[in-house]
Amino acid sequence: MKWEYFAAPAFAVALSAGIFSLLPKLRKRSLYFGVTVTPEFRESDEGREIARLYLSMVWCGAALALILSAVAAGQGWPVVAGLSMLLVVAVAFGAWVMAWARTRSHAAQAEPVRSAPLIGEGEEQVPGGWLTALVPYGAVVCAAAYMALHFDELPQRYPVHWGISGQPDRWASKDWTAVLAPALIGVGVLTLILVNLLLILRAARRGAGGEVRDFGTRHRRMNVNLLATTMWALGAVFTMVVLLPVLQLDGWRMFAFLAGPPLAIVVLALRMFKLSTETTGGSDGTPEQCWKLGSIYYNPADPALMVEKRSGPGFTLNFGHRLSWLIMGGLLLLVLAPLLVLK
Amino acid sequence: MNGEAQVRIDLSSPEPAYRQIAGQVRALIVEGALAPGATLPAVRRLAIDLGVHFNTVAEAYRQLAEEGHIDVSHGRVARVVARQVPPAEPEKVAQYQARLRNLLAEARSAGLTREQFRELFEGDEP
Structure with a gap:
């Protein structure tokens, strides 16, 4: 195996998976997978289930990408090893869309009142x-x-x-x-x-x-x-x-x-x-x-x-x-x- | 100065958004929260902040300008102007008297006492 073909893609895959795992947390509480929800929804059974499914998919994608990187490094295919990162991105995006679609049915009622400062x-x-x-x-x-x-x-x-x-x-x-x-x-x-x-x-x-x-x-x-x-x-x-x-x-x-x-x-x-x-x-x-x-x-x-x-x-x-x-x-x-x- | 002056609109209200905006800015000017010389946000800016069409804000500003509350003749800047109010004509006085009677009747029907109504009325007086 050529380690130089494996190390960089593997690091990138792990980093991407880590960032994608944090994504649902990096937003104010009213938003969950891009949907405005009540503050309680995140901790509900359904909310936790959606997050579990999302994280499982992201890390499965990362595992697949790592296997692909290892195989590509073994065969001496640097381009394929580099592209393995795209696999985790694609899987994470798919997981996000699935989580978003499931959360949408729990969207909170939009507030009809809007306000704005009267300053120039x-x-x-x-x-x-x-x-x-x-x-x-x-x-x-x-x-x-x-x-x-x-x-x-x-x-x-x-x-x-x-x-x-x-x-x-x-x-x-x-x-x-x-x-x-x-x-x-x-x-x-x-x-x-x-x-x-x-x-x-x-x-x-x-x-x-x-x-x-x-x-x-x-x-x-x-x-x-x-x-x-x-x-x-x-x-x-x-x-x-x-x-x-x-x-x-x-x-x-x-x-x-x-x-x-x-x-x-x-x-x-x-x-x-x-x-x-x-x-x-x-x-x-x-x-x-x-x-x-x-x-x-x-x-x-x-x-x-x-x-x-x-x-x-x-x-x-x-x-x-x-x-x-x-x-x-x-x-x-x-x-x-x-x-x-x-x- | 403008301080923390804000405009709030309720998109679920049957009252059109431009009338809500005009009504609130008018109230702030009459109450002195927006003093003569104070500048209002540009039409584009207020429309973006409220998430309504530019024409909605433009219509509100046009209405306020027609009433003499703001001046929009200097480019994009809408400025509050000192308004000379002529003495009300007898017809206008009668018109407001009728509206006030109706409002009082509505308030009494809703359970407000005459004293509560007076307090509300005087509390809102600039």
């Missing part, structure tokens, strides 16, 4: 203001400009990949694509995050009312802060990546520079997961029948472009909003553009 939009800003959000772009662009200005001094055998020792282990012949690709990808990633942040600020509900509104307000603010922090952290990482060929860092320094900034993301993400396990009652204000397969929101009558996710923390698009398809197309283009440039 002027108070809704990007954390730290616009200039703060542009700093990560500035850092990446400055790094790219530095490399462009010193293009002639850069080595002809240009490093494009580094090992954990901090030494380059893959090279390409020097050209503009090799030098500027990390910056291009960085700008694309930062733009994806910024668009997400702006959509939450401008096109998501500010709250539903009462206890739920309080949850909604904090959840929204925490998402915005997390995205703003992610922009800064990834801005720092991409700046380092652009400059790596001239920095000559040893393994530990490189690790510290590249892994340090994302630590802030992990801290905030953990706080958001904690918030998502808080027990609150009531509805999130979206009609039950507009959720497809427990996680896709389609409601042409809702002017909100982004709504709170029902599976895990964060926001998702309202696919009934015509702009959502335009945004999906734009984002797809943004993701594909650097790949096309690199090609």
Whole structure:
């Protein structure tokens, strides 16, 4: 058996199964498998049975994926070993849909009362203001400009990949694509995050009312802060990546520079997961029948472009909003553009 | 300032949502909770927060603007304005007297005493 073919997929399979197992817990108490239920339902016999079935399916899927990984590693099929992770994802998704469909018959009555604060939009800003959000772009662009200005001094055998020792282990012949690709990808990633942040600020509900509104307000603010922090952290990482060929860092320094900034993301993400396990009652204000397969929101009558996710923390698009398809197309283009440039 | 001012709508109520919105904003303005100069959320923002169509909020704002409570002429911003109220004409007084009599009769039928009704009435007075 080739252990290197088995270890990484096996770790990924175990991690995915662990995350999928936690998914039903990572949501306020009123939601169970993407359905608004009474707080008591989760602890009822039926509620426990649904969770048991879901967890059994997820871990059966994980076991199958591990067997597949082991067989693929034994036969020397790295691609099949890598694809085994998709098996656990597919099984977990199927288990989720089954649990959602069974829970739907126990959905709580939707609350007909909705409330909204009568405060203007002027108070809704990007954390730290616009200039703060542009700093990560500035850092990446400055790094790219530095490399462009010193293009002639850069080595002809240009490093494009580094090992954990901090030494380059893959090279390409020097050209503009090799030098500027990390910056291009960085700008694309930062733009994806910024668009997400702006959509939450401008096109998501500010709250539903009462206890739920309080949850909604904090959840929204925490998402915005997390995205703003992610922009800064990834801005720092991409700046380092652009400059790596001239920095000559040893393994530990490189690790510290590249892994340090994302630590802030992990801290905030953990706080958001904690918030998502808080027990609150009531509805999130979206009609039950507009959720497809427990996680896709389609409601042409809702002017909100982004709504709170029902599976895990964060926001998702309202696919009934015509702009959502335009945004999906734009984002797809943004993701594909650097790949096309690199090609 | 606006402080914690909120608008609440009941989608199960027979009263149209735009009238519920207009009624509550009007009450907040008359009671002084929304002072002249205070800005209201943009139509788009309030519609998103309440999960109703943009036209529903636009209609409520249009009604309030026609009554002279808010000014929507400056782009997207709806602002509360100081409203000059002319003295009520005798017909208007008679109209409200009739409505009040009907309301009092309804309240008495529901078991409220005249004193309770007076307390409610005076308690709501701005």
